[in-house]
Amino acid sequence: MYRLHYWPTPNGHKVTLLLEELGLPYRIVPVNIRLGDQFKPEFLKIAPNNRMPALEDEGDGVHLFESGAILLYLADKHGAFIPSASHGQGRAEVLQWLFWQMAGLGPMMGQASHFRNYAPEKVPYAIERYTNESMRLLAVMDKRLADRAFLAGADYSIADMACYPWAMLGARLLAGDTPMPNVERWVQAIAERPATGRAYAVAERPEVQNVEMTDEQKTALFQQGAGTVRR
Ligand SMILES: N[C@@H](CCC(=O)N[C@@H](CS)C(=O)NCC(=O)O)C(=O)O
Incomplete structure (x- = not known):
């Protein structure tokens, strides 16, 4: 099973677009970036850049962050949406x-x-x-x-x-x-494309709906510096 750490932003949609095209089963793990879920220790273990998306491939014991790396990993693994190295x-x-x-x-x-x-x-x-x-x-x-x-x-x-x-x-x-x-x-x-419709439908689920941010939450999200990185 794939676990996709996700919030409905353009970088999140990239991965649901591919998972839906591939017809793979996956579970959404919401990362509410407005409330600071991206700073939680369990998320930082797989995504040290405190940005979503991140993917866990439980079957193969692999995890990775960065949407482009995730797309490439899945496309290569499933042999679709990118030609192989012989092409x-x-x-x-x-x-x-x-x-x-x-x-x-x-x-x-x-x-x-x-x-x-x-x-x-x-x-x-x-x-x-x-x-x-x-x-x-x-x-x-x-x-x-x-x-x-x-x-x-x-x-x-x-x-x-x-x-x-x-x-x-x-x-x-x-x-x-x-x-x-x-x-x-x-x-x-x-x-x-039907898969695009299904990918964007994920963004409508109640568990990934945006909430209003307080001024403090806006500062935490938009004014990150070196001191933000949790050690
Ligand atoms: N290059 C990264 C960018 C990811 C990114 O910027 N994610 C944003 C949402 S679109 C995020 O998680 N922001 C949380 C934060 O800024 O703390 C990727 O493509 O995966």
Whole structure:
């Protein structure tokens, strides 16, 4: 059985998208990041970065954190949504767009969202910088998708699953008047997959509903520093 340490955020959705595509049984272990569950000692044992998602594979006695690593682990283990090492270029296409998401689209959109929605003061420079970079990345995606169905080519892959939860928000919230027809077509195609519907239904479960944060909880979540790391 897989145990997915999860909260319904874009990084959490990536893993439910894959687990649902694979049709694997899994149990959700809620990590309420608004209430500080990510700092609990039992979670830190498997996720020392105090970020979810994290996965436990009870059958094989494996645990790991970082959404990209989890996607790769599951895809390789189940032989799906990434070509094997014997298909050099096909595998490289998936890996490069997976890492592009992990290093670029995710962090930049995360910061854009933070400065636009949560920062205690409006900082126009930060809003503009992260929004512009997110838009640049979405435009790179739009160009990439102009002549292929999915990021790595004709087949849906873990690179698409990594990008989808962020890009669907970006297309909706940031794009404004900038046309992103290829990203929109791709978002629509993924949204229509039955597994996507099941993955996002997990986010509706009562045990993973967001709660209002107190000022103290906001500080604990948004103003972490070296002193936050529990030894
Ligand atoms: N690179 C990490 C990022 C994970 C991440 O940022 N998770 C956020 C929610 S989307 C989190 O757990 N935040 C808790 C905190 O900031 O303490 C991944 O992709 O797994």
